[in-house]
Amino acid sequence: MMKKLFLVLFMFSFCTAFSQNNTSAENILDKSSAKIKSAKGINVSFSLTQKDKQNQVVSNSKGIMKMKGDKYYINQDGSEIYCNGLQIWNFDGQDEVTVAKVYKDDNEFSPPQILTGFNKKDFNIKLVSSAGNNYQVLLTPLDKRQNFKEITLYINKSTSLISKASVVSKMNDTIEINFNSISLNASFDDSQFVFDAKKHPGIDIINN
Known part of the structure; x- marks a missing residue:
């Protein structure tokens, strides 16, 4: 479940992270990036669908994200991630929370990368469609050791924000994320990004 939570952030991050030789794709992503980076606080609701290689639905879930x-804070079907910028708490929603330090140079998909971005040299980026209400941007990793083959982003033309994303793994299964709403004017107290163990008496705390 935690990997799926981070995947939501990973998908969302692509709308702020990349530019490449394709001028149209670069302009689209840069415009979206500017809106995200200027936001005071970001509040997102999303739904996630996992499909197998036969395109049959395996699971569905819903969640929210605050940044x-x-x-950041994420809640997806009761599982939660809290991060205050220094520590990260992974709470299973029941009786266990894992605590770890945040490493700025970690390659794990994480919310800080939403604003700072990934290395654009690691991906080929192509605008594959501008039909309808969304731009469709295809991203393929240059490093074939990655566990996914391609990422497709759908960027809303009127808002310049990501509306949908999908990732195809090397096993040909797919995870689709629909960003149902994105608010860029949210206001959050810092306490919302810290796990409060006092609210969960008897919880098992695991320090990594």
């Missing part, structure tokens, strides 16, 4: 600078 403020390098701080």
Whole structure:
């Protein structure tokens, strides 16, 4: 479940992270990036669908994400991630929470990368369609050791924000994320990004 939570952030991050030789794709992503980076606080609701290689639905889930600078909170079907920029808490929604430090140079998909971006040299980026209400941008990793083959982003033409994303793994299964709403004017207290163990008496705390 935690990998799926980070995947939501990974998908969302692509709308702020990349530019490449394709001028149209670069302009689209840069415009979206500017809106995200200027946001005071970001509040997102999303739905996630996992499909197998026969395109049959395996699972569905819904969640919310809150961001403020390098701080974030995610709740997906009861599982939660808290991060205050220094520490990260992974709460299973029941009786266990894992605590770890945030490493700025970690390659794990994480919310700080939403604003700072990934290395654009690691991907080929192509605008594959501008039909309808969304731009469709295809991203393929240059490093074939990655566990996914391609990412497709759908960027809303009127808002310049990501509306949908999908990732195809090397096993040919697919995870689709629909960003149902994105608010860029949210206001959050810093306490919302810290796990409060006092609210969960008897919880098992695991320090990594």
